[in-house]
Each structure stands twice: as structure tokens, then as C-alpha cells.
Amino acid sequence: xxxxxxxxxxxxxxxxxxxxxxxxxxxxxxxxxxxxxxxxxxxxxxxxxxxxxxxxxxxxxxxxxxxxxxxxxxxxxxxxxxxxxxxxxxxxxxxxxxxxxxxxxxxxxxxxxxxxxxxxxxxxxxxxxxxxxxxxxxxxxxxxxxxxxxxxxxxxxxxxxxxx
Amino acid sequence: xxxxxxxxxxxxxxxxxxxxxxxxxxxxxxxxxxxxxxxxxxxxxxxxxxxxxxxxxxxxxxxxxxxxxxxxxxxxxxxxxxxxxxxxxxxxxxxxxxxxxxxxxxxxxxxxxxxxxxxxxxxxxxxxxxxxxxxxxxxxxxxxxxxxxxxxxxxxxxxxxxxxxxxxxxxxxxxxxxxxxxxxxxxxxxxxxxxxxxxxxxxxxxxxxxxxxxxxxxxxxxxxxxxxxxxxxxxxxxxxxxxxxxxxxxxxxxxxxxxxxxxxxxxxxxxxxxxxxxxxxxxxxxxxxxxxxxxxxxxxxxxxxxxxxxxxxxxxxxxxxxxxxxxxxxxxxxxxxxxxxxxxxxxxxxxxxxxxxxxxxxxxxxxxxxxxxxxxxxxxxxxxxxxxxxxxxxxxxxxxxxxxxxxxxxxxxxxxxxxxxxxxxxxxxxxxxxxxxxxxxxxxxxxxxxxxxxxxxxxxxxxxxxxxxxxxxxxxxxxxxxxxxxxxxxxxxxxxxxxxxxxxxxxxxxxxxxxxxxxxxxxxxxxxxxxxxxxxxxxxxxxxxxxxxxxxxxxxxxxxxxxxxxxxxxxxxxxxxxxxxxxxxxxxxxxxxxxxxxxxxxxxxxxxxxxxxxxxxxxxxxxxxxxxxxxxxxxxxxxxxxxxxxxxxxxxxxxxxxxxxxxxxxxxxxxxxxxxxxxxxxxxxxxxxxxxxxxxxxxxxxxxxxxxxxxxxxxxxxxxxxxxxxxxxxxxxxxxxxxxxxx
Numbered sequence: 001x002x003x004x005x006x007x008x009x010x011x012x013x014x015x016x017x018x019x020x021x022x023x024x025x026x027x028x029x030x031x032x033x034x035x036x037x038x039x040x041x042x043x044x045x046x047x048x049x050x051x052x053x054x055x056x057x058x059x060x061x062x063x064x065x066x067x068x069x070x071x072x073x074x075x076x077x078x079x080x081x082x083x084x085x086x087x088x089x090x091x092x093x094x095x096x097x098x099x100x101x102x103x104x105x106x107x108x109x110x111x112x113x114x115x116x117x118x119x120x121x122x123x124x125x126x127x128x129x130x131x132x133x134x135x136x137x138x139x140x141x142x143x144x145x146x147x148x149x150x151x152x153x154x155x156x157x158x159x160x161x162x163x164x
Numbered sequence: 165x166x167x168x169x170x171x172x173x174x175x176x177x178x179x180x181x182x183x184x185x186x187x188x189x190x191x192x193x194x195x196x197x198x199x200x201x202x203x204x205x206x207x208x209x210x211x212x213x214x215x216x217x218x219x220x221x222x223x224x225x226x227x228x229x230x231x232x233x234x235x236x237x238x239x240x241x242x243x244x245x246x247x248x249x250x251x252x253x254x255x256x257x258x259x260x261x262x263x264x265x266x267x268x269x270x271x272x273x274x275x276x277x278x279x280x281x282x283x284x285x286x287x288x289x290x291x292x293x294x295x296x297x298x299x300x301x302x303x304x305x306x307x308x309x310x311x312x313x314x315x316x317x318x319x320x321x322x323x324x325x326x327x328x329x330x331x332x333x334x335x336x337x338x339x340x341x342x343x344x345x346x347x348x349x350x351x352x353x354x355x356x357x358x359x360x361x362x363x364x365x366x367x368x369x370x371x372x373x374x375x376x377x378x379x380x381x382x383x384x385x386x387x388x389x390x391x392x393x394x395x396x397x398x399x400x401x402x403x404x405x406x407x408x409x410x411x412x413x414x415x416x417x418x419x420x421x422x423x424x425x426x427x428x429x430x431x432x433x434x435x436x437x438x439x440x441x442x443x444x445x446x447x448x449x450x451x452x453x454x455x456x457x458x459x460x461x462x463x464x465x466x467x468x469x470x471x472x473x474x475x476x477x478x479x480x481x482x483x484x485x486x487x488x489x490x491x492x493x494x495x496x497x498x499x500x501x502x503x504x505x506x507x508x509x510x511x512x513x514x515x516x517x518x519x520x521x522x523x524x525x526x527x528x529x530x531x532x533x534x535x536x537x538x539x540x541x542x543x544x545x546x547x548x549x550x551x552x553x554x555x556x557x558x559x560x561x562x563x564x565x566x567x568x569x570x571x572x573x574x575x576x577x578x579x580x581x582x583x584x585x586x587x588x589x590x591x592x593x594x595x596x597x598x599x600x601x602x603x604x605x606x607x608x609x610x611x612x613x614x615x616x617x618x619x620x621x622x623x624x625x626x627x628x629x630x631x632x633x634x635x636x637x638x639x640x641x642x643x644x645x646x647x648x649x650x651x652x653x654x655x656x657x658x659x660x661x662x663x664x665x666x667x668x669x670x671x672x673x674x675x676x677x678x679x680x681x682x683x684x685x686x687x688x689x690x691x692x693x694x695x696x697x698x699x700x701x702x703x704x705x706x707x708x709x710x711x712x713x714x715x716x717x718x719x720x721x722x723x724x725x726x727x728x729x730x731x732x733x734x735x736x737x738x739x740x741x742x743x744x745x746x747x748x749x750x751x752x753x754x755x756x757x758x759x760x761x762x763x764x765x766x767x768x769x770x771x772x773x774x775x776x777x778x779x780x781x782x783x784x785x786x787x788x789x790x791x792x793x794x795x796x797x798x799x800x801x802x803x804x805x806x807x808x809x810x811x812x813x814x815x816x817x818x819x820x821x822x823x824x825x826x827x828x829x830x831x832x833x834x835x836x837x838x839x840x841x842x843x844x845x846x847x848x849x850x851x852x853x854x855x856x857x858x859x860x861x862x863x864x865x866x867x868x869x870x871x872x873x874x875x876x877x878x879x880x881x882x883x884x885x886x887x888x889x890x891x892x893x894x895x896x897x898x899x900x901x902x903x904x905x906x907x
Binding site: 053054055056058059062063 | 330331332333334335346
């Protein structure tokens, strides 16, 4: 069941657009924030509200890599390996993450705490190599900084978002 | 009419109507512009970039499939730039294409293969490995092979726009883009397979055809689908006497590229293991295999005995909704002149007789609508029936009319049928309220207040809207019968323009069965038996007497059997035990039950004699669709042991000492053309595969009772008894959905 708060949010977001279907992506992001991923129920509800077929909503989810159809970890680590980050050791950061957590691209640790994803440019080339944890950015990442970050995240087992 | 547009393509002058697309204009002067995503009748995509051409005064190459011609346009399709572009586009399309043409179903009839042959380069500059994905099974009938897909989006568009099913989407992006089905990994749809045929490459393949053969190894025969009453043309691909595939390869016939799940996959009953291959004769209470001679001689001897002891009133005949016109015509001749009985009827699925009588009495026998009239109509009134399930082609043509030229669709129905999505006005009436609505529209009787949910105001609004339309096509199901058909016709003819009518009957030759007089009171061509002149005309043609008194209708036949008055029943291609819900005791009083059938149906199980009949793929002849258009069946194959109903009837007549001189179905057809009113059709048109409209004219007697005309309400996945023997139709999960489910 989608919460009343989310449904109210849907109403207010849809009202902002002259064309209802333009609201699909923001609605998906809000739904994902609350549920943790985009559930079938959320797809149906969004499709119904903006007046499109559910398959069109699913198309949008597939297009945007930041939208998930399956639950991800509490902390979703997104490591950039695009060109600037690659030149500054992004791939090493990704491999380090994978080794430390024992998971691969698009996998989640068994305790559900971490998930890992190799992503395209995060728009943070000036601080390459960069990574994103949920909505927060970390720049000039080194393996040592990463270890500290992971330890820090493990400590924060309260709350759904980290706020540094 | 607006001024035509004049332009030049490769130096050739072209004149076309305004609004024409450049790619179509080029076709008219024989210039091929290659394309993948473009498909006539679907929305424009501009995705594949294969149709780029040079237009003078335009800075870059333009897509011919989205460019509308303008006056004075000068187009070049043969410049080195265009040739190089085509080469490059194909090189791009092949970067991840597996080139598994030697095993691909589409090899030999693939648009990409053909384009590479004509316009492609011999080598590629891509050295990287190809992206590979395993093929996916979308359903038992549709498979998807991602690497072969060139993302033309034809499948998505035909599903959205043609079928109104919307089962496909495009998932992910860039090089990883792929076609995705609507239910996770699975399709939930009408399973029509339009996406398979429309796919320019081998990305979407058919569950029943894939990896079976090479397309050049089969023989193709164009014939007519044997399921619903719409009469779609279908090409059967046959190899080693086995049907492997059906599609409408050349887009000929009244259905163009359209086929539904039954037309495309539901033919497999032809090759079913359960087909009867030998006559069965009941000996000591058990049906045992017998020779044809034994079975037919037994039948005729038993018939002769019964006729001698009890007279012709003790023999009745039930005909089929699927056998050919020639067979139906001969069957009623056999019944009336050889057996001497008019106790002949069939399962009537629409009241064609009342429509013919009403139009004849109104002097309007030019008002039978054809399938083409439906797709070209500006205004359509659909009363009862659910064409999406019962008449998939007609539903498709209605959607085409609405989508392609903004036709208005008015619906009167007691159920929420899917076509209401296309309707301008949808009048939902109470259950069985269709006839009452028609009588109210016709001003025959006021409508009850509870007829439709919104009160009778909606009915008035509908009547007002129809008065503003012209050339309306009125389609009606079995809900409208008897006098109500007359009311509907009378009222319809007062509407502006040329109103046309279609009665929607269930099966491939439901209309033909009525036209050919498989009726107790009507001779072929809707001539009443009571009409002495009509009777004498047939009597002199057949050199035999026809009993003048009307016979028993099908319900009275069953009552006659129960009462012990009827001792022998001959059934050709019908399963009355199931259709009419007869109990086991209903037919036990018979001394002879003869059944000609493809399968051992509930009726055949009770018979003394069962003979294996040929299916539609194994015989020639003609069938008449629900609109009254006659089309030719063409024999595609043989099934050892079977005989067509025509051959069976000729053999029975011979054993009765008759000297019928018919050598072939065509001889019977010539007689039909000469003798049956409304069937004076040009034979050559028929033989070249055209659908030839008929205009029957006659005053058959009024419908005797209301329970004679009823539709089987088949779904997309059922077709009377026949569909039970189709693997494909029963293999899809959608077939298990409740009737009327809209996908």
C-alpha cells in the first residue's frame, strides 16, 4: 500500500505539469524514496494517475539507471568509472568496494545494508574519482577514504538517509 | 479535391495527392527507398534512418518516410552520398546483429538480409565483440531474440495502434535497448502474432514455426481461415503434408496483413493426432474401424429401410457452419430430393434470413456492407456482439476506421466490450436489453426507464447523433433477430446517406449455410419453400420432386427424436450434443446416427456410423463470410483416409442410385451461380482470390422461435468444438481468462 503522504505528494506534483505524463519521472523518484524501489503497485498507480499504460512507466524506469525495480541496499553505492574518474582511479575504487563488500555490480549484501552499482558520469569530474551513496556525493575517493566511509556507514544503522 | 503535387525523383516526374509521403511517392514511379521502421498504416517513427534521401535546397539528407511531398521538390535517391549513407546505416545495424542467417527463421525472407544484399558493404569496421543476450520466451507463441532486433518499433506500434493491446514497450537504453513485454518476462495479450509477421528481421519468432524449416522449402497456398465468420485470407505453409505456418504473406484479401490468434496459430488441428482417419461402424455396441464402402453401404441400407418403414418424415439432417457452399448446397439437395425431407437445419448463429427479408422488402438489397465498407466507414453502429473476441478482423477494421479517418463508433451493448474504448457514444443497456433499445430507436416501443444506466436520455442522444451521420454501417449480433431485425433495417434506412448492414454470425460459413438453404423452410438463396415457382425452378434443375411442406427446425428435430418420430439423423460437420447441450438420452432413440466429422466429438461418440471428413486445408470450394463475401478455399494437402463432405455426399447419392454429374466442387459452384439468387458472381474474380460480394434477395418465412438463433460467444481462443483440438490455442495462459477479458 502506498502511503497517504505519497499519494498527496503525487497529487501536488502532477498539478505542476501542463501535461500529466511529464510528471512520470519525479513521481517515480518520490515513490522510490519511500518504498526503496519502484514496486509493481507504484507502477500501476503512477500509470493510472498520469493516464498512460503501465508499460510506458516501465520503459522510463529502464531508461534511467537510478530507478530500481528491485529493492537495493540501505546504502546504495554508485561508483563512477566514466572517463574522468577512470583516469583518476575510479575502476580501482569500484574493485575495492566489490572486494570489501563481497558483491558485484548491481548486487546487494546478504544483510541488505549495501548495494553496489557501477555508474556513468555523476557530473562530479572536478572531484574525480567520485561516488554517490544514496543522494550524497563523495569526491577524490581513495581506498583508505572508502574504508573509513564504509566503517562509518556501518555505524549508522539508524535512519534511511545519511546526513554528513 | 486539392491540387495534386508535382515533384521529381531521380529525374522522373511524379504527380501525387497532397499529403503523400516521399517514400510512397517514390514507390509510384518504381523507385525503392529502403526502410525498416516505416510501415504503411502505422504512425511514423523515423528510427532506422535507412530511408535517407537527398532533397535539393535542403542542407542534409532527409528521411523519406516522414517527409511530406511539396510542389517542385527535387529528390535524388541515387547519389553517392545516399549510397554511402545506406551502407553506413547497415553497418551500424549489423554491429550487434548475430548474422546467424543460416539458422534464423527469417533467413530468405528477411528485410535486413535483403537490404544488405542490395545496399550493404561487404565488410565491417567494427572489431569489438558483439553484445549477446539469450533469447526470451514471451509466451508459448512468441519468442524474442534481442541480438537480432534492430529496434524499428514496428511490433510496439502494431500492438498499440493496430490491436489496441499495448503489450510491448522498449526497455533500457542505447545499445542495451530491447523490446519488453507487459508482464515482467511474459506477454499477456491477444497472442495475435501480428508482431511476429511485422518484424522485419528474425527478432520475434513464432512458437509454432521456429526452427522448423527454411522458407523456400515449403509450398504456399492461399486459402481462407476456417474459424470465425470474417473470412480472413491466410497462406498456409506446407511441408511434407504438414501445415507449418499460416500468415497472410502477400497481404492479399480483405484482411491485408491482419490475422488473429486463431488465423495465425489455430490451424494446427489439421495435423492433430486425434484426427479421425478411418470410418467407424458400431458393432455390438462398440465403434470399430471399417472401410469406407462398408460404412457408407450400411448407412444407405439403414436409411432405405427406415424410409420404407416410416417415410421421409423419419429422417432429419443437420448441416455445418464450416463446410463449403458447394457441400451445403449438395447436402440440402440430398435431403430434399434423395431423402425427400425438409427436416434440415444447422446451428444458426445470426439471423441472416430476417436481414435478407427486411432488405428485400425495403427494396434495398444493395445495402449489404462488405468488410471494406467497415474500414472505410465514417460512422458505425454496433449493436450487441463482442467483435474483439467473436470477429477479430471486424474489430480491427472498426479500429482502423476510427484511427485512420476519425470514424465515429456508436455502441449499444449490455456488456462492457473492449471496443467501447474507440466509441464516440457507448450505450450500456441492461442484460438482454439490445433488442429493446433497437425497438425504441426505431420508435416501435418506448424504452423502459431502467433500460440504460443513464436513463433514456442516452438513447435519445444516440438517435440524434445518428441522424447527423451519413452512410452509417450497422452491425448487429444474435441479440437482434426476427422482427427486431426488420425494425432495425426500417429505422436504419431512414438515416442520411447509404446505410449498410452486417449480421454477425460465428463461423467460416455460417452465412453460406443460410445462403445455401440449410434451413427447413427455405431453398437456396432465401426462396421460401412455399413459393411454388421457386420450388419448381429447383425441381426442374434437379429433375426431382421437393416436398412442399416446410420441415422441422433444429429444435423440433430434437423433439421429434425424443418423441420417437425421427429414426435417422445425419450430421455433417456439427456437434449438436455440445452446442445444444443435449443429454445422453436425447439421441438414443435413433436407429441411425450418421456423423461426418474431423474428430470424435460428443455427437460422434454416440453415432452408429462416423466417417472421417476432410478439413478446410484438404479441400477446395467456396465459403461466404458474415458480410456475404464469397471466397475460394484452395486445397493445400491431403490427409490419408479422409474425404471431403462433397465426396461423401456424392458417394451417398450414388449408392441411392442417383446420377449426379458433378465432377468437382467447381461444377457445383457453376450450378449455384446459375440457380441461387444473389450468387450470380463472376467466377474469374473468385479464382484469382478476390472476395466477391453477394446480394441475396428473397422473402424467407419469419423466424419460427427465438431459441433457433444463438451465438456460441467464442472467445479469441475458442472456435466451437474445433479449438479443443488445437495445441496452440490451448497453450496460452490468456485462454484461461474468463470470457470477455480485454487485453
